Amino acid sequence: MIRRVPWGFLVFVAALGVPALGSRFYTFLANDVVIWTLFATSLNLLVGYTGLVSFGHAAYLGVGAYATGILMKKLGVPFLFAWPAAGVFAGACALVFGFFCVRLTRIYFAMLTLAFAQIVWAICFKWNELTGGEQGMPEIPYPDFGWIERLGARLSFFEWRTAEYYYFLTVVLVAFCLWALRRIVHSPFGRMLTTIRENAERAEFIGVNVRRYELVAFVLAGAFAGLAGGLFGIFNRGVFPDFAYWTKSSEVLIMTLLGGMNTFYGPGIGALVLILLNQQIVSYTEYWPLVLGTVLVVLLFGFPGGIAGAAGALSGRLLRRTRGA
């Protein structure tokens, strides 16, 4: 019964309806959540599905953001090409870094991803001519919404600002990316990744080239993170070296854990909860890390499956009870 409900589609429609609430701030928050959902879900391809814990996923967000930003601002490339380029550049970066990373396991893998991310950050920080260095690259132009605005002027019933058009565009693009990611994890390739997560040795015995599979997963995760970065740079009205800093990597890792890495939509839920929590708590106290730390401790001990895991267990129990009755 529950399976039949097209949850993904419902969320998509609900997300499109946010600007109708009339608050620019809600649209702003929703836009943040949507982009981080894609970023966290891309990380989950590694953490949840392949069992590779990356501490440097922000590197690809940064590369993607700078790729789109530089192309659109300095070279005047339209969004139509500049955005996919974010995925291509980030994917290429992930290919190079991943080539070395997948040769190591567990903690060494994690440390190496962190090391590469710090290299990316240092480059963004130091290469003043290209990236603007510390002060970043403000004023990335929005995609050209001229045609839709002209259309909007004729049809007076939808009149939005650029930020709202950009939000709609983000929702559609992220929905497309999530659909693609879902297809990937449910494909035979995705199943093989799960096999590797469960038992890499056994997978090797049955003839799977584990490293190659891991590398492909790494590149895909990097590419989708890059696409999220491309969207984020424009949304943030500027690209900064911070995007590639380790704190961003840990933030996205926390989202993934919080939401639940064993489910596809878990990281998205994590992104939503973390951003809303941050927004609410920061207005009450400056000790946000304290609250976050407490939440994490409770979560890791109480609900190791994250929010999605806990919700799944709860609904499962309820279902069994109703069936039993």
Add this chain to the structure above:
Amino acid sequence: MLHVFTLLLAALLTCPLIAEAQKPIKVGMPMPLSGPPALFGDPATKGAQMFVDEINAKGGVLGRKLELLTRDSKADANEAVRVARELILKENVDFLVGTLTSAEGPAVSVVAKENKIVFIAPIPKTDQLTAADKLHPYVFRVAATTTMEGRSAAEIVAKWPVTNVATMSFDYAYGQDVTRAFVDHLKKIKPSVQIVDQQWPKLGEQDYNPFINAQMAKKPEAIFSSIWGGFFVTYSKQAKALGMFDTIKYNFIGVGEAATPETTKSMGADYPVGIWGNSYDAFYWGETPAHRDYTTRLSKYLKDEYPSSWAIQGYIGMQFLAEAIKKAGSADSDKVAKALLGLTVETPVGPLTIREKDHQANRGQLYGKTVKDAKYPFAIMKPVTYVDPSRFMD
């Protein structure tokens, strides 16, 4: 009968206007309130708050109270943009006054431009903020610029009997721009000068030893530094331990406000007395009655015998905004932006004017050689001179 109706109608129509007039005018202030930059950021917000309290006690502006909303920008451009957008979208602020670093200023300027909200920058100095290609109708600056500061320092160094000069600056907009202005102007007025070394630590560096050692190996006779805020404290302590100041015979000029009373106060006996530095303000300056009066009020407000020199930047920023609102007769950003062009305000440091051409105020700074003074338990600049920047502005 008709008259009654007209009256009623008029009353109904003006009702919302009256309600509007009672609402406070909200001003958002993103400012670093944590870490070493808070040494400057925190007093700047206090100065702004003092101005707000004073003007509200007198009935506010246009009959409306001013309300200041401060947010910690963490001295980070990305964070400054985030809080600025939150202030605009969530708190519906009417104006922005704030930011400290030269990375934050231009980043927030973009947000102000897109939301069509007047933004007055009281501290960031980078020339890029009001450069021709970045200038827009809503951005204004009441701080000095890197050009003014670098050239003022060059004028001082040109008088020293030295030819080999080195520079030490953070590797970002402010550091790069002020150093370039200094070097260019110095070479122009004293062509015999050689720049023997330039070090570029990253903003927020904690360990300056490698930079100092590398620099001293080039044997400079004088050093120009733009390491600012709490960072100067760290830098100069490490430099002192390495004997740097003695080696260069205190031929050292620290722009980025290395000679502010709060810096010399917080360092006490560790301060390298004898170096040159600058400051936006100094409680001991006392040049005019207006300044003496301001210092007394500030001292009372901060409950500090030796009040901070940074409060004045927040104070002047708010002063310009309030005067512009009065002149415009409205809190509408478009009208206030027009009112700010060419506006002259009597500030505690004297009359300042925002130029129409680049939205830049002729804000000079105090320069002087630091000495020990028996009257105070810390070093002061003596003699202290206000360098009028007018001839350096273009």
